[in-house]
């Protein structure tokens with residue numbers, strides 16, 4: 300498969316666009332007319348003498364288009380549209396997100412709405428980016444809710460992320476740096492990890508206090524933070540309580556994603572430590588699918604963990620699902636969504652399976668097939684209809700690479716239960732201090748858009764051996780604020 304880039308420099312976007320249609324094919328990008336065999340698929344994109352020209356040949360069928368670029372404001376968008384339409388005609392496949400390959404469609408929509416008004420932005424999404432009516436409506440709904448949360452962030456706001464990159468076992472689709480506790484090395488690292496993390500929390504909290512920042516949200520993610528013992532969790536929660544001023548905290552989340560890590564003792568520790576929101580993630584309520592993806596718990600265990608969290612007093616619970624898991628079907632996915640609605644958590648997050656190279660699925664050469672993308676699309680469509688009909692509204696959405704059908708991840712919530720950390724972090728509303736292995740602190744200037752990142756070492760063993768360097772890097776915090784206030 301050959302993509303010719305002639306007389307322009309839009310290779311990056313056009314290659315990404317071609318991949319939407321042929322996710323598993325090898326695409327050779329060339330910068331001069333190729334002399335490939337006539338049987339090889341060829342996509343020629345050319346700008347010459349102020350004309351854009353696209354010629355595509357696939358399976359013996361050829362289509363071409365030429366458009367004058369006179370009076371065209373954005374030649375890149377023009378030639379991308381021509382390639383998109385030609386590939387749609389040749390393959391009969393129309394990706395629901397059209398030309399959009401970015402991770403935050405709602406951010407783009409908000410910018411367009413500010414520039415040209417809501418109605419024109421709507422038309423622009425449909426006609427210029429070829430986004431479907433369904434995804435445009437989803438983006439509009441998310442953008443409206445996101446905006447109301449973004450407005451609550453203040454110049455002196457900040458949030459805190461705590462990284463616990465440990466899990467009981469590794470799920471087959473996972474591409475995170477997370478250590479399975481089945482490995483003896485992970486067990487050995489944990490006590491030192493918690494001790495050093497406590498120190499990093501103390502130091503970070505001291506900076507936040509000295510700057511007079513107002514902590515709005517706390518988020519423990521990973522990994523599965525509840526892999527830690529109740530005592531270790533208690534140690535970290537107490538460290539946060541001592542180091543930060545928690546009087547303005549509006550949301551305190553701990554991901555308790557794997558039901559096989561949840562005990563009443565841990566839930567009680569979280570509750571008394573100030574945690575207000577937990578995430579208990581079924582991913583699916585189909586036990587055969589759970590076994591297939593390497594999660595060694597049953598759906599019954601997920602339900603009992605959920606009821607235990609309710610009985611421990613948690614009034615804000617999230618449940619994550621993944622559309623497109625191996626062996627799952629639209630009917631079985633629909634049954635999972637229905638069961639979740641009956642349980643009635645405040646948040647339901649619906650992801651699309653992403654097959655990354657770093658995951659076990661990726662190393663087994665699992666493919667992002669178009670058929671699985673179409674099945675995942677039906678699953679997302681069902682989730683949207685059912686959840687919105689049951690008072691869950693979409694408030695948060697992002698896209699990532701290598702997802703089935705190039706589809707999205709969407710957070711749904713009952714009114715007033717939207718996860719504010721998700722929005723603050725995704726929309727870069729204010730500084731997010733991040734502690735632990737793999738964590739990235741994002742400093743944001745209080746009144747502007749400047750962002751500076753501080754990276755921690757990725758793996759727990761590096762975090763432990765390079766801890767002094769991690770503390771030293773945090774010394775950039777005060778000079779950053781001095782520069783921008």
Ligand code: SF4
Pocket residue numbers: 465466468469470472473474475477521522523556557
């Ligand atoms: S629980 Fe989450 S972080 Fe842990 S292995 Fe599974 S997908 Fe990865």
